[in-house]
Amino acid sequence: MPYDPPPELAGLSLTQVAELVAARRLPPVDQWAPPVTGDSEMRIAADGRWFHQGGEIRRPAMVRAFASLLVRDAEGHWLVTPTQKLSIAVDDAAFVAIDVKQDGDALAFRLNTDDFVIAGTDHPIVAEGDPETPALYLGVRHGTRARLNRSTYAQLVEIALEQGGGDAPADALADELAVASNGVRFALRPA
Incomplete structure (x- = not known):
């Protein structure tokens, strides 16, 4: 089949x-x-x-x-x-997030396995690594997670800038870079 x-x-x-x-x-x-x-x-x-x-x-x-x-x-x-x-x-994460789309107050991701995941409490976005070169992960299921590929990471940064853009200076935005999905806020830089 x-x-x-x-x-x-x-x-x-x-x-x-x-x-x-x-x-x-x-x-x-x-x-x-x-x-x-x-x-x-x-x-x-x-x-x-x-x-x-x-x-x-x-x-x-x-x-x-x-x-x-x-x-x-x-x-x-x-x-x-x-x-x-x-x-x-x-080697790193079991899945790779290959696309993201914002729809209303939610972020939907497509994985390399053609699964879809909607970020939120049960599927958090986590920033790891150092603040200059973060690695972003999305909780998938049963403890597994997906690493965001480069283009999906770039899409998410654009969404973060749109969500929090306003008139803040660029360096302040870099420190506060975050996205929200299903009422949960996720930092895109590790602490």
């Missing part, structure tokens, strides 16, 4: 994004307590590419299926099924 990716984020309203999020049936990985643990021999590179035993997994539907089984805890990232919990090496 061929995989049909969802429409581009720019052409969707927040309501349509929310409907796509609700329609995605994800396995109840948080309810499973598999008796067997092991190593998946898989790795997710910092650029979002997936590898198994050194070879790249090139089928988007397969990556999307594996991504639906991901969880992260204090010990690392795992692929979870009802019978197995397999470790997976993750």
